[in-house]
Amino acid sequence: MPIKTEEMVLNMGPQHPSTHGVLRLELKLEGELILDVKPHIGYLHRCFEKHCEAMTYPQVVPYTDRMDYLASMSNNFGYAVAVERLMGIQVNERVEYIRVIMAELQRIASHMVALGTYGVDIGAFTPFLFLFADRERILTLFEETCGARLLYNYMWVGGLSHDIHPDFVRKTKDFVQYFRPKIDELNNLLSYNKIFVERTANIGILPADVAINYGITGPILRASGVKWDLRKNDPYSIYDRFDFDIPVGEGLKGTVGDCWDRYYVRVLEMVESLKIIEQAIDNIPEGDVQEAVPKRVKPPKGSIYARFENPKGELGYFIISDGSVNPFRVKVRAPSFVNMEVFGELCKGHFVADVISILGSMDVVLGEIDR
Amino acid sequence: MKQYFINTWEGLWTVLVGMKITFKHLFDPAVTIQYPDVKPTMPERARNRLFVNMDDCIGCDQCARACPVNCISIETLKSTPDDTPGETSQGKKKALWVTKFDIDIAKCCFCSLCVYPCPTECIEMTKVYEFSEFERNDLIYKFAVLTPEEITDKTQKYDEFQAAKEAEKLAAAKAKAEKAKQDAAKKADDNPDKKAE
Amino acid sequence: MYNFLIDIFGSPVIAFFVAAALPLFLFILPYALIAVLAERKVSAHMQDRLGPMRTGYHGIFQTVADILKLIQKEDITANSIDRTLFNFAPYLVFIGSFAAFAVLPFSSFFVGSSIDIGLFYFLAISSLVVAGILMGGWSSNNKYSLLGAMRSVSQIISYEIPTAIVVLTMVMLTSTLNLDTITNQQTAYFWNWNILGGAATGIAKFLLIPLMFAAFIIIFISTLAEVNRTPFDIPEAESELVSGFFTEYTGMKFAMFFLAEYANMLAVSFLITVLFFGGYHSPFGYLGNSLGIEWLVPIEQGVWFATKGLTFVLVQMWLRWTLPRLRVDQLMTVCWKYLIPYSVAILLLVGFITLI
Numbered sequence: 001m002p003i004k005t006e007e008m009v010l011n012m013g014p015q016h017p018s019t020h021g022v023l024r025l026e027l028k029l030e031g032e033l034i035l036d037v038k039p040h041i042g043y044l045h046r047c048f049e050k051h052c053e054a055m056t057y058p059q060v061v062p063y064t065d066r067m068d069y070l071a072s073m074s075n076n077f078g079y080a081v082a083v084e085r086l087m088g089i090q091v092n093e094r095v096e097y098i099r100v101i102m103a104e105l106q107r108i109a110s111h112m113v114a115l116g117t118y119g120v121d122i123g124a125f126t127p128f129l130f131l132f133a134d135r136e137r138i139l140t141l142f143e144e145t146c147g148a149r150l151l152y153n154y155m156w157v158g159g160l161s162h163d164i165h166p167d168f169v170r171k172t173k174d175f176v177q178y179f180r181p182k183i184d185e186l187n188n189l190l191s192y193n194k195i196f197v198e199r200t201a202n203i204g205i206l207p208a209d210v211a212i213n214y215g216i217t218g219p220i221l222r223a224s225g226v227k228w229d230l231r232k233n234d235p236y237s238i239y240d241r242f243d244f245d246i247p248v249g250e251g252l253k254g255t256v257g258d259c260w261d262r263y264y265v266r267v268l269e270m271v272e273s274l275k276i277i278e279q280a281i282d283n284i285p286e287g288d289v290q291e292a293v294p295k296r297v298k299p300p301k302g303s304i305y306a307r308f309e310n311p312k313g314e315l316g317y318f319i320i321s322d323g324s325v326n327p328f329r330v331k332v333r334a335p336s337f338v339n340m341e342v343f344g345e346l347c348k349g350h351f352v353a354d355v356i357s358i359l360g361s362m363d364v365v366l367g368e369i370d371r
Numbered sequence: 372m373k374q375y376f377i378n379t380w381e382g383l384w385t386v387l388v389g390m391k392i393t394f395k396h397l398f399d400p401a402v403t404i405q406y407p408d409v410k411p412t413m414p415e416r417a418r419n420r421l422f423v424n425m426d427d428c429i430g431c432d433q434c435a436r437a438c439p440v441n442c443i444s445i446e447t448l449k450s451t452p453d454d455t456p457g458e459t460s461q462g463k464k465k466a467l468w469v470t471k472f473d474i475d476i477a478k479c480c481f482c483s484l485c486v487y488p489c490p491t492e493c494i495e496m497t498k499v500y501e502f503s504e505f506e507r508n509d510l511i512y513k514f515a516v517l518t519p520e521e522i523t524d525k526t527q528k529y530d531e532f533q534a535a536k537e538a539e540k541l542a543a544a545k546a547k548a549e550k551a552k553q554d555a556a557k558k559a560d561d562n563p564d565k566k567a568e
Numbered sequence: 569m570y571n572f573l574i575d576i577f578g579s580p581v582i583a584f585f586v587a588a589a590l591p592l593f594l595f596i597l598p599y600a601l602i603a604v605l606a607e608r609k610v611s612a613h614m615q616d617r618l619g620p621m622r623t624g625y626h627g628i629f630q631t632v633a634d635i636l637k638l639i640q641k642e643d644i645t646a647n648s649i650d651r652t653l654f655n656f657a658p659y660l661v662f663i664g665s666f667a668a669f670a671v672l673p674f675s676s677f678f679v680g681s682s683i684d685i686g687l688f689y690f691l692a693i694s695s696l697v698v699a700g701i702l703m704g705g706w707s708s709n710n711k712y713s714l715l716g717a718m719r720s721v722s723q724i725i726s727y728e729i730p731t732a733i734v735v736l737t738m739v740m741l742t743s744t745l746n747l748d749t750i751t752n753q754q755t756a757y758f759w760n761w762n763i764l765g766g767a768a769t770g771i772a773k774f775l776l777i778p779l780m781f782a783a784f785i786i787i788f789i790s791t792l793a794e795v796n797r798t799p800f801d802i803p804e805a806e807s808e809l810v811s812g813f814f815t816e817y818t819g820m821k822f823a824m825f826f827l828a829e830y831a832n833m834l835a836v837s838f839l840i841t842v843l844f845f846g847g848y849h850s851p852f853g854y855l856g857n858s859l860g861i862e863w864l865v866p867i868e869q870g871v872w873f874a875t876k877g878l879t880f881v882l883v884q885m886w887l888r889w890t891l892p893r894l895r896v897d898q899l900m901t902v903c904w905k906y907l908i909p910y911s912v913a914i915l916l917l918v919g920f921i922t923l924i
Contacts, residue, residue: 061484195893199893199895375905386890397610
């Protein structure tokens with residue numbers, strides 16, 4: 001006699017320890033096997049885009065902080081550059097250098113959270129706290145420079161809110177020195193750990209063509225073996241002056257595009273970011289960081305789409321100006337939101353525990369998905 | 372078969388490597404601080420609670436307009452020449468009585484956009500970061516120094532002044548009108564021929 | 569011990585109850601208090617933190633405060649639970665882990681019950697935990713709890729096999745199931761411990777040493793899995809199943825599960841100590857013997873036993889704060905494809921060696 005079995009629907013989230021915020025996953029299970037996943041988003045919706053229409057251009061900057069709150073600097077950077085392009089402002093060299101250094105520090109900080117929380121998702125709590133302790137050093141650098149630890153409002157249209165702190169260069173160099181061996185330690189403690197490899201290698205494989213079809217960007221795309229990085233492919237600011245590699249997934253422990261690759265690409269990217277910082281930190285020219293800040297930000301009529309390589313992927317700003325002080329429309333192409341679309345595809349046929357490892361390897365930030 | 376033993380070896384070895392690292396960290400000094408006993412030091416640019424130096428405020432409303440979350444609300448009253456609010460520390464003449472300067476710190480997003488446009492640098496972000504309250508209303512900081520009596524007094528004064536001014540104006544206008552009338556009459560008297568034409 | 573208590577109280581019944589309650593109050597409860605604190609402190613220092621600092625000097629009363637809090641807590645139960653099973657489960661889990669202590673020889677003076685099927689009893693009674701966990705998970709009427717309980721049951725039952733095979737190896741070597749006898753075979757110095765070949769002599773001893781090390785590692789791993797500790801804590805995997813089978817438990821019932829987990833950790837550590845590390849015997853001889861103070865010897869033995877047991881508990885904690893956790897199917901792979909073949913091989917090899 002066949003045993004009658006039923007599908008089980010399991011609601012994971014919005015209050016769940018490892019959905020990285022308020023994501024709700026509707027899992028259709030057969031035992032522990034995933035038949036279908038439906039992500040439900042919108043629990044953190046704050047009407048960012050609509051809000052922008054009532055704000056003046058500089059007032060939008062603090063709001064961009066709150067999209068991907070783990071990479072506020074990068075969000076600021078993108079918005080500032082987008083509006084500058086719309087207005088035709090040319091910022092001076094010092095601003096460019098400081099912006100690049102800040103954005104790369106922010107990339108390291110963001111990846112630290114991604115890797116650390118991934119460890120927690122897999123069950124290793126200790127690397128998480130090690131990484132957070134190191135991230136504190138970056139946040140302290142930011143805090144000394146602009147006064148805030150998380151939501152900086154640092155990069156303005158046409159400049160920066162503060163010049164760098166006199167100690168900044170020295171401390172950043174110290175940090176680079178300090179952090180290099182820490183990456184090795186992380187690798188030994190977590191990346192190469194057999195249990196971790198077993199949990200992540202060959203899980204949630206994302207082939208390159210599927211990734212491209214879904215519009216996936218950022219480390220996830222690169223983990224699938226596609227060498228695509230806007231810092232190289234569509235250089236903005238002064239990224240074309242620096243010498244760095246684009247790490248891609250090679251399937252060292254499993255298949256190209258599996259969770260381990262997505263994890264490891266981030267580790268390698270931290271090394272590359274350190275390289276950029278090292279090259280930039282000694283060459284900061286003199287200058288006034290608020291030289292080009294306009295008294296009144298009032299772009300001419302027109303629209304612009306500008307895209308940037310955020311820690312999570314391609315962040316795009318589409319800004320329509322009607323010639324007034326308020327933007328007519330600010331549309332954000334949020335990398336996490338687009339990357340999230342492929343999630344259901346990746347999970348099918350895996351176990352409940354794998355949902356967590358796949359979600360962790362996507363490194364989504366719900367603040368950015370819902371905006 | 373070979374893979375089998377490699378797996379076993381890797382499993383045990385990487386665990387030992389990890390254990391070595393955590394064991395080393397066992398003797399590292401803690402990176403945390405015992406927060407309520409030991410306070411973290413704030414850098415000089417720290418952006419925390421807002422403070423307004425009312426002596427310098429001229430009530431220009433620029434900070435309120437710069438705020439992206441509308442947490443500052445300012446109401447002002449024009450002063451009369453005989454009773455002015457005085458001068459700022461930089462010697463700028465104040466023209467307005469600030470009757471209301473409320474900052475709802477619960478709404479504040481600590482972006483410090485209000486600090487930059489201030490012409491007298493009277494609004495600033497301080498290093499105070501502990502300001503929890505039991506009542507939500509206590510988070511609305513009222514900076515205006517005028518008492519309600521003073522406000523009614525000033526309002527009255529201003530109204531009187533305004534009324535006086537109005538009356539003066541009215542009188543002036545009346546006088547002007549009178550004069551114009553007289554002038555016209557005079558003119559008419561001067562050129563009777565023209566009028567006849 | 570038991571006779572001594574009868575002498576004191578004059579009644580076998582009272583002596584019986586005292587003998588049963590003594591290890592609980594003398595040993596397990598203080599141990600649990602210390603162990604929970606130790607876990608928090610060890611984890612904190614491994615992560616460059618300090619851990620609890622506010623209750624007493626360096627937070628030494630933290631667990632006491634926690635227990636006080638848990639006692640005061642309201643006993644929240646969901647509406648649609650199976651009330652009988654739900655209420656009974658924590659006790660069953662606790663009984664299972666506590667009863668295992670009955671056969672452990674704490675010192676030559678204090679052996680709960682020196683029965684001839686001690687090892688067998690130990691394995692059997694600690695399996696009672698499975699029933700409790702399944703009851704708790706099922707009766708909670710929560711999907712996470714159910715998944716956790718199912719995982720837990722399959723895990724514990726699977727991992728009993730390598731444990732049992734290693735135990736069987738040791739039984740072959742020592743030809744007894746009595747834990748007290750096994751301990752006494754490893755008397756005197758540490759080279760008599762089973763991990764170093766036990767009482768065997770000549771070439772057999774050297775052949776046994778690597779096998780015993782392997783057997784020790786296997787039983788350590790499998791007992792780790794039996795007590796649901798990382799890397800085998802998937803029944804309560806907090807990042808997947810919230811808290812697994814005890815998601816719905818609050819207050820003292822939750823504390824029971826917690827206490828049972830720590831008691832279990834200690835019990836299996838003691839089992840390993842007895843099987844491989846000479847039980848309560850000192851590695852270098854006794855101070856009491858050399859000084860001629862006879863009553864000191866059992867106390868020393870107790871201290872040695874506790875030290876050895878707690879060392880393994882600390883290693884378990886150390887592992888927990890180092891490793892990620894496995895997935896359900898990988899857990900089974902580790903058990904069936906790795907531990908069991910290895911342990912069977914060890915069993916056969918040890919069998920050959922004991923023959924010659």
